[in-house]
Amino acid sequence: MSIKMPEPDQAVLARRDAIVAALRAIVPGEGVIDSERELTPYESDGLTAYRQPPMVVVLPETTQQVAEILRYCHREGVKVVPRGSGTSLSGGALPLADAVLLGMGKFNRVIEIDYDDRLVVVQPGVTNLAITRAVEGEGFYYAPDPSSQIACSIGGNVAENSGGVHCLKYGLTTNNVLGVELVTIEGEVLRFGGKALDGAGMDLLGVIVGSEGLLGVVTEVTVRILPKPETARALLIGFPAVEAAGQCVADTIAAGIIPAGMEMMDRPAIHAAEAFVKVGYPLNVEALLIVELDGPAAECDHLIDEVAAIAQRNGATTLQISSDEDERLAFWAGRKAAFPAVGRLAPDYYCMDGTIPRRRLPEVLQRMEALSQQYGLGVANVFHAGDGNLHPLILYDANQPGQLDKAEAFGNDILRLCVEVGGVLTGEHGVGVEKRDLMPEMFDEIDLKQQQRVKCAFDPASLLNPGKVFPTLHRCAELGRTHVHHGQLSFPDIPRF
Amino acid sequence: MHQPQTPEDIVAILTDAAARKATVEIVGGGTRRSFGASTPDAEQLATTALSGIISYDPAELVLTVKAGTPLAELEAALAECGQAFLFEPNTAPGSTIGGVIGSGLSGSRRVSGGAVRDHLLGFEAVSGRAERFKAGGKVVKNVTGYDLSKLMCGAWGRLAVLTEVTLKVLPNPTQSLTLVWTALDDAAAWDLMGEAMRLPADVAAAAHDPQRGVTLLRIEGFGPSVGARAILLKGALARFGVPQEIAAEEGALLWRPFANAAALGQSPTIWRLSVPRKEGLGIVHALARDGGQWIADWAGGLIHHDTQSDPAMVRATVTAAGGHAMLLRAPDDVRAHVPAQHPLPQGEAALAARIRRAFDPAGLFETGRFLDQPHAD
Numbered sequence: 001m002s003i004k005m006p007e008p009d010q011a012v013l014a015r016r017d018a019i020v021a022a023l024r025a026i027v028p029g030e031g032v033i034d035s036e037r038e039l040t041p042y043e044s045d046g047l048t049a050y051r052q053p054p055m056v057v058v059l060p061e062t063t064q065q066v067a068e069i070l071r072y073c074h075r076e077g078v079k080v081v082p083r084g085s086g087t088s089l090s091g092g093a094l095p096l097a098d099a100v101l102l103g104m105g106k107f108n109r110v111i112e113i114d115y116d117d118r119l120v121v122v123q124p125g126v127t128n129l130a131i132t133r134a135v136e137g138e139g140f141y142y143a144p145d146p147s148s149q150i151a152c153s154i155g156g157n158v159a160e161n162s163g164g165v166h167c168l169k170y171g172l173t174t175n176n177v178l179g180v181e182l183v184t185i186e187g188e189v190l191r192f193g194g195k196a197l198d199g200a201g202m203d204l205l206g207v208i209v210g211s212e213g214l215l216g217v218v219t220e221v222t223v224r225i226l227p228k229p230e231t232a233r234a235l236l237i238g239f240p241a242v243e244a245a246g247q248c249v250a251d252t253i254a255a256g257i258i259p260a261g262m263e264m265m266d267r268p269a270i271h272a273a274e275a276f277v278k279v280g281y282p283l284n285v286e287a288l289l290i291v292e293l294d295g296p297a298a299e300c301d302h303l304i305d306e307v308a309a310i311a312q313r314n315g316a317t318t319l320q321i322s323s324d325e326d327e328r329l330a331f332w333a334g335r336k337a338a339f340p341a342v343g344r345l346a347p348d349y350y351c352m353d354g355t356i357p358r359r360r361l362p363e364v365l366q367r368m369e370a371l372s373q374q375y376g377l378g379v380a381n382v383f384h385a386g387d388g389n390l391h392p393l394i395l396y397d398a399n400q401p402g403q404l405d406k407a408e409a410f411g412n413d414i415l416r417l418c419v420e421v422g423g424v425l426t427g428e429h430g431v432g433v434e435k436r437d438l439m440p441e442m443f444d445e446i447d448l449k450q451q452q453r454v455k456c457a458f459d460p461a462s463l464l465n466p467g468k469v470f471p472t473l474h475r476c477a478e479l480g481r482t483h484v485h486h487g488q489l490s491f492p493d494i495p496r497f
Numbered sequence: 498m499h500q501p502q503t504p505e506d507i508v509a510i511l512t513d514a515a516a517r518k519a520t521v522e523i524v525g526g527g528t529r530r531s532f533g534a535s536t537p538d539a540e541q542l543a544t545t546a547l548s549g550i551i552s553y554d555p556a557e558l559v560l561t562v563k564a565g566t567p568l569a570e571l572e573a574a575l576a577e578c579g580q581a582f583l584f585e586p587n588t589a590p591g592s593t594i595g596g597v598i599g600s601g602l603s604g605s606r607r608v609s610g611g612a613v614r615d616h617l618l619g620f621e622a623v624s625g626r627a628e629r630f631k632a633g634g635k636v637v638k639n640v641t642g643y644d645l646s647k648l649m650c651g652a653w654g655r656l657a658v659l660t661e662v663t664l665k666v667l668p669n670p671t672q673s674l675t676l677v678w679t680a681l682d683d684a685a686a687w688d689l690m691g692e693a694m695r696l697p698a699d700v701a702a703a704a705h706d707p708q709r710g711v712t713l714l715r716i717e718g719f720g721p722s723v724g725a726r727a728i729l730l731k732g733a734l735a736r737f738g739v740p741q742e743i744a745a746e747e748g749a750l751l752w753r754p755f756a757n758a759a760a761l762g763q764s765p766t767i768w769r770l771s772v773p774r775k776e777g778l779g780i781v782h783a784l785a786r787d788g789g790q791w792i793a794d795w796a797g798g799l800i801h802h803d804t805q806s807d808p809a810m811v812r813a814t815v816t817a818a819g820g821h822a823m824l825l826r827a828p829d830d831v832r833a834h835v836p837a838q839h840p841l842p843q844g845e846a847a848l849a850a851r852i853r854r855a856f857d858p859a860g861l862f863e864t865g866r867f868l869d870q871p872h873a874d
C-alpha cells in the first residue's frame with residue numbers, strides 16, 4: 001500500500017449529486033450506481049491490496065452514451081477510470097475517490113463474424129473466451145489466451161496488451177487486433193485500423209493497444225481469428241537443475257522450433273501444483289518443462305521426437321509425451337492451477353510479471369532465492385519460458401503487520417533485478433498502479449516525458465485514468481513547451497537510472 | 498548532406514537546423530525518395546554512418562542494431578544462424594533497417610508472419626525536439642509503457658531519427674514449397690486463396706498474378722509438416738485443378754514479381770491498396786474500366802495497381818470498401834498535388850497531427866513530402 005494516488009479534488013466531490021444526476025440523464029435506470037453498498041464490488045481489481053470505492057459507477061450500453069459521458073466529464077473536469085471485467089493484476093482499473101468508474105460490461109455483443117476475412121468484430125465487454133466460443137464451431141479460435149480468459153474482457157486485453165501461454169508462437173493482443181473504435185475524452189468517436197491488414201497513416205492503433213485506459217475508451221474491437229490446428233501434443237520434462245531446463249529451452253529455439261507453448265515451473269511451484277491437482281508431476285526434480293507442439297499430426301510427431309532428443313541431451317530425468325488429449329490436458333492442469341495451488345501455501349500471494357533475457361534465468365532465480373531469505377518470505381516461480389516472462393509468486397500473510405509491505409518491497413527488488421539483467425518491468429500485466437513508481441528503473445525523465453506527450457495528444461487535461469503508469473503527473477502545457485523554437489535547446493546529460 | 502557519426506551529432510544537427518528554421522529529411526538507403534512530393538528545400542540527414550550490429554543472440558530471438566545498417570548485412574548475419582525477419586522485407590538494394598521501419602511496408606509473408614510493426618521491440622532515437630530518448634525493450638515480451646515502437650513503423654521520418662533498433666527475429670523455415678495453379682480466372686483465384694487461408698494448413702503466403710496467369714500458395718516449415726500440409730491443400734482445393742509443386746529456390750523466383758510490385762515493371766504510376774481480402778476482387782473490377790495492370794498478394798488483401806484513373810476515384814473506391822490507397826510511385830506533377838498517403842478522416846487526422854507535434858513541435862521533419870499543412874506551434 002505504498003503507492004500514493006492523486007489527491008481527490010474536493011470541488012468535484014462537493015458536486016457529486018449534480019454529477020450523478022447528469023450521468024442519470026445520459027444513462028437511465030440501473031446504469032448509474034451511487035449507493036455505498038453497491039459501489040463496494042468495484043473498489044478494486046485483481047490487485048486486491050489496493051482498494052478505493054469510486055465516486056460513482058456508470059454502465060453505458062451504447063457508444064453514443066460513452067461519448068456523452070466523456071464529453072460531460074471533460075467539460076466538468078471530472079476524472080474517468082475505464083473498467084472491463086476488473087481482473088487487472090496491476091491496479092489498472094483501480095478507482096479514484098473523485099472519479100467516475102466507467103464500466104464496459106454491458107458492451108457484450110459479438111457484432112460480426114467474417115470467416116472469409118478471418119475476423120470477428122466485438123464489443124469490448126465480450127470475454128476473451130467468448131470470442132473463441134463464438135467461432136469454434138467453424139474450426140476457428142482467437143489465439144491470445146490469458147489464464148483469466150473466462151472472465152477478462154477483450155477491451156481489457158486491448159488496454160493491457162495481454163498475453164497467454166500461446167503468445168510466443170501466436171503473438172500478444174497487439175499482434176491479433178486489426179482495429180478499434182475509440183472514444184476520446186472529448187467525446188469524439190474515432191476509428192483506427194479496420195478489416196484490412198495495414199491501416200492508413202501512422203499506426204495509432206499500435207499505441208492504443210497497451211495504453212492501459214489512459215488514451216481513450218475502446219467501444220469496439222476487430223480481432224483476427226485463426227483456423228484451429230489439427231492436433232496438439234505436449235511433453236512433460238523434468239530436470240535436476242534449472243540451468244539444464246533453461247538450456248533445453250534455448251536449444252529448442254536454436255533448432256528452429258517455436259513451440260505453441262513452453263512453460264517452466266520451479267520446485268516450490270511443482271510441489272504446490274501436484275499437491276493441489278494430483279496429476280502425477282515428478283517431485284524429485286528442480287524444474288519442470290511443459291512443451292506443446294501444434295499443427296498437422298505429422299509435424300507434431302516429428303517435433304515431439306526432436307524436442308525429446310534435445311531434452312535428453314540436456315539431462316532430463318523424467319520425460320512423458322502425451323498420447324491423447326486427456327493426457328495433454330493433464331500435463332497442463334497443474335500449470336493452469338499453479339496460482340491457486342500456490343495460494344494454498346500461504347494466506348496471500350503476490351504475482352509478479354517481469355521479463356528477462358532467458359539466458360540469465362539461473363542467476364535470477366539464485367538471487368531471488370537470496371532475496372527470499374532476506375525478506376523471510378517464500379517464493380514460487382512459474383515462467384513463460386519461451387519468451388522469458390517470469391511470474392514469481394510471493395507468499396505472505398496480509399494479517400501479519402508489515403508483511404504486505406515486505407511482499408511489495410520484495411516484489412520491487414525482483415523487478416529491479418529483471419531490469420538490471422537486461423529485462424523489463426512487465427511482460428503482460430501492465431504497469432498500472434503497481435509498477436508505476438518503478439518506471440524510472442527503465443526509463444529516464446526524457447523517455448517518460450515523451451510518452452506523456454503522446455498521452456497529452458489524446459487527453460490534454462489528463463482526465464483519463466490519472467495516477468496510473470506515470471510516476472509524475474506533468475501538466476501538458478509544461479510538457480509541450482518547445483525549447484527548439486529558441487534555438488537554445490538544453491540537453492543536460494541526464495543520468496540513465 | 499548531414500552525415501552524423503553518433504547520436505550526439507544528430508542532436509547537434511537538429512538543434513542547429515531548428516535554430517535556422519530549416520527542415521530535415523531523414524535518408525537511410527534513399528531508395529524510397531520517389532515516394533511523396535519532392536522536397537527540394539529540406540536538408541538531408543544520412544544515417545549511413547550509424548551502422549553495425551550491436552548485439553545478436555539467436556537463442557533469445559533478439560537482434561539490436563544501429564538504424565543505418567544495410568538490410569542485406571543483417572539478412573546475411575541472420576541466415577548464418579538459420580534465422581530471418583518473418584515480415585519478409587522485399588527491399589531495393591541499399592535499403593537500411595531504419596528505412597524498412599520508416600516505411601513500415603512488409604512483403605508477401607505479412608499475411609501470416611505479421612508486419613514490421615509486429616517485430617520492432619524497442620528503439621533509441623533523437624526526436625524533433627533534438628532530445629535522445631528510448632522506448633520499448635530488448636526482450637520479446639514487454640508491455641512497459643506505451644508501445645511507441647508501433648508509431649515508428651511507417652512514420653516516414655516524421656517523428657524522430659531512429660539510431661538503434663531492437664527487432665524480434667525467428668527461425669527461417671527449413672523448407673518451402675510453392676503450389677502453383679495456372680489460368681484461374683480472378684474470381685476463382687480469390688476463392689482459392691480465401692479457402693486456403695481458412696484451412697489449418699498454415700499458409701505462409703497467397704498471391705495471384707493475372708498477367709502471368711498464376712495463383713500461388715506458399716507453405717513453409719519442417720519437411721514432414723510441409724508435406725502433410727501440401728496434401729491437405731491439394732485435397733481441399735481439388736476443384737481448382739492440380740497444382741504444380743515448386744520447391745525452394747525455384748519457388749522464390751515465383752514470388753519475386755510480388756516484391757516491390759516488380760511485376761508492374763517500370764509503370765510510371767503504382768498504387769498500393771490495402772483492403773479487406775474479400776473486397777479485393779470488387780476493387781480490381783471497379784478499376785478495370787480504365788485499364789491497367791495489377792497483382793494481388795496477402796490472399797487478396799493487398800493489390801498493386803498501375804491504373805491511370807483519377808486518384809480521387811481510386812481513393813473513393815478503396816475507401817468505400819474499407820481499405821486505403823497509398824500512391825507508391827507517380828510522375829512528379831502528380832506527386833506534387835496528390836498525397837502519397839491515404840487521407841484520414843478529420844478527427845483521426847487532427848489526432849495524428851497532434852501526435853507528430855508531440856515528437857516534433859517545431860515541424861523540423863515537416864518537409865512538405867506529405868502535402869500536409871505545416872504544423873509548427
Ligand SMILES: Cc1cc2nc3c(=O)[nH]c(=O)nc-3n(C[C@H](O)[C@H](O)[C@@H](O)COP(=O)(O)OP(=O)(O)OC[C@H]3O[C@@H](n4cnc5c(N)ncnc54)[C@H](O)[C@@H]3O)c2cc1C
Nearest residue numbers: 525526527528529586587592593595596599653654659757
Ligand atoms: C514502390 C515501393 C514498393 C515497395 N514494396 C515493398 C515490398 O513489396 N515489400 C516490402 O517489404 N517493402 C516494400 N517497400 C518498402 C521498402 O522495404 C522500404 O521502403 C525500404 O526499402 C527503404 O529502405 P531505405 O533505407 O532505402 O529507406 P529510405 O528511402 O532512405 O527511407 C524510407 C523512409 O524511412 C525514413 N527513414 C529512413 N531511415 C530512418 C531512420 N534511421 N529513422 C527514422 N526514419 C528513417 C525516411 O525518412 C523515409 O521516409 C516498398 C517501397 C516502395 C516505395
Ligand SMILES: Cc1cc2nc3c(=O)[nH]c(=O)nc-3n(C[C@H](O)[C@H](O)[C@H](O)COP(=O)(O)OP(=O)(O)OC[C@H]3O[C@@H](n4cnc5c(N)ncnc54)[C@H](O)[C@@H]3O)c2cc1C
Nearest residue numbers: 084085086087088092147153155156157159162163213218
Ligand atoms: C487469475 C488471473 C490470471 C491472469 N492471467 C493472465 C495472463 O495469463 N496473461 C495476461 O496477460 N494477463 C493475465 N491476467 C491479467 C488480466 O486478466 C488482464 O490484464 C486482462 O486483460 C484484464 O482485462 P479486464 O477486462 O479484467 O480489464 P480490467 O481489469 O477491468 O481493466 C484493465 C485495464 O484496462 C482498462 N480498460 C478496460 N476496458 C477498457 C476499455 N473498453 N477501453 C479502455 N480501457 C479499458 C482499464 O482502465 C484498466 O487500465 C490475469 C488475471 C487474473 C486475475
